Amino acid sequence: MIEDYNVAVIGAGPSGLVTCKELLDSGLRPIVFEKNDDIGGVWNPKTGSTWDSLHVNLSHNTMMFSDYPWKEGTYSHHFPSAAEQFNYLKSYAQHFELLQHIRFNSRVTRVQQCQDPVNGWEVTYEQASGIERTQRFDKVVVASGMFQNPNAPNLVDFEKYTGQVSVAKDYKNALPYHNKSVVVVGDSYSSFEIAAEIAECAPGSKVVHIIRRMPWIMHRMLNRPKPPGVDNLPGAPIHPLDLVFFNREATAMIDSMPGGIAADAAFKNGLLNMICADQQLNQDLHKDPATLRDLFMCTSDTYTRVYNTGKIQLLKVPVTSINGKHFTFEDGTTFDADCLIMSTGYQYQLPFLPKDVQDAMEYNPSNRLLPIILYKNVFHPSYPTLGFVGWFLNTYFPIMELQARWISLVFADEVSLPSREVMEQGMEEERKIRDCTSVRPQFPHSDYTKIGDSLAKEFGALPNFDHLKVHIARQNLLDKLSKTLLQSIIQVPNCCTITNKDDQTLTLFDFKK
Incomplete structure (x- = not known):
């Protein structure tokens, strides 16, 4: 009922x-x-x-x-x-x-x-x-x-635009953008992925990507961070980014850094400078970790690679006017866009x-x-x-x-x-x-x-990690002891012996009896 x-x-x-x-x-x-x-x-x-x-x-x-x-x-x-x-x-x-x-x-x-x-x-x-x-x-x-x-568009003269308007939420694939000129607006995860996919997968397309600020562009698979003082990460094992960042080892390493919030951001930006090495090789995508006061990241396995082919035009300046399909930017750049995709949050x-x-x-x-x-x-x-x-x-x-x-x-x-x-x-x-x-x-x-x-x-679900460490140590010891006993049984079929700390040999199993 x-x-x-x-x-x-x-x-x-x-x-x-x-x-x-x-x-x-x-x-x-x-x-x-x-x-x-x-x-x-x-x-x-x-x-x-x-x-x-x-x-x-x-x-x-x-x-x-x-x-x-x-x-x-x-x-x-x-x-x-x-x-x-x-x-x-x-x-x-x-x-x-x-x-x-x-x-x-x-x-x-x-x-x-x-x-x-x-x-x-x-x-x-x-x-x-x-x-x-x-x-x-x-x-x-x-x-x-x-x-x-989705947020309402925040572009000068947006109401004067006469092309096709959509939001990232409605994007499905690059097929509608073949032979189209496209403006993608936003510096979110989806804007980088969508801009890269259209540029690479829609033949004849031209893509302009408008952002307010450049994020760190991370791949989904990352090198595992090392403690401070390690110069580079290339030889480190590869892990999904969440396993790299969402663990107690990473938390403890960051917590050990002195200096409060600003120092924490500086350390993380320095780490991202190494992780996003391919991005840092391109001057258009480059970020200077020494001047950053905040952290800003996105995830894309393809954007940097596609951008390096010249298929995306990246603009970090605002739109100053729109007339029909004609965009004018603050630096004097102009672009005629058939389609406008807004990826500016919610x-x-x-x-x-x-x-x-x-x-x-x-x-x-x-x-x-x-x-x-x-x-x-x-x-x-x-x-x-x-x-x-x-x-x-x-x-x-x-x-x-x-x-x-x-x-x-x-x-x-x-x-x-x-x-x-x-x-x-x-x-x-x-x-x-x-x-x-x-x-x-x-x-x-x-x-x-x-x-x-x-x-x-x-609600009482947090383990006692000190007790857990003791339990794990004991379990590891028992595992090692079990292996020793098993080897003894294999080596001496009739009996299994072990020597204690007083050098006394004890018979644990006697298969003759």
Whole structure:
């Protein structure tokens, strides 16, 4: 019965699916509202933000949930394709029997706290027929995703452009751009990938790429960083970039650097200067790590190579006028463009939340780093029955899973939230990240080891690493001892002996008896 559901989850992308699964594991009864006719969120091939040739930026190790590893043969090398990632989510939903808890073609239009907060929340949703319905829930989880509403174009004279306009979210492949002149705007991951693909795969195309600033262009497979003082990395083993950066060794190395935020950025820029060596060989793409005050990166295995062929014209100056299809730039460059592709980010919208809730969370849809201020990006002390999953920039699968598990345990009364004072202190830390002006971070929580540990600690899932080290040391010793014993058995079939520290020979097995 519908009335039996007690938790509403908004969105059936990765964050909504893992939330549904965790709530079920905690004995709760969720219903997931999904505005489209299928799961997947950004990975949905029909309504998401992927294109035909896209492969994920991070390896399959990071793009999965802990209790459902990728099966051999279901992904391409280290980095699954968009289609494979979508199939993984479909398989995950089927394996844990989540689909029966999802209400498709149901767009949430309003989430309003009941007049008596003890009674929970009223969720209003619009069905495909246009009919609106309202249902009461004890708790609500917002897992609607951040990449739904592309930013409006911010180009001088944009309204005067008469060519074809699209956004990166709608790009599928290079076929429509054969023999076309194309302007790609943006310095995001997708803009570099799309510009390179059109330039290389659309015969007769001409591509102008407009950026505000040059990022470090990283390959998906990187050399593993070495400690300070090592001059180069060429001989280091190759790993997926997430295994290089998202580990305790890398975190400890960075934490050991003295000098605070500025020194941290300087060290990382110096490291990226070595990692992005092919980019640094081209003067147009070159970055001077000594003058950088912030970190800015993107991932592309093809952009530098394609740019070196001369097929992309890169402009770092603003547009000063557009007339029809004719672009004029600040440096005097002109270009006639048949097509304009905007890849300039997203507005992070929460239109279904009432203004008092938005105001309490300091909601700002234009803030790229932190559009809302929450404790650990999950809870607000004024609304303990409202949780958020995946609502800070670049929340990957393991972090979503930890957020969802924490919410489910809190909602099931198995774990208590910290005091209001502690939560307010945590929110102040988020404000410091949001308002930082000295070294502006690209992502609010780029150290995924730290943010993961911080979340795990909230519900008792963080291991005692000192005890773990002792356990591992003991296990290694036992493994070595087992090998010694096995060799003895093989060498002396009738008995197995071992000499202790007092040089006493002990018979452990005697096959004569």
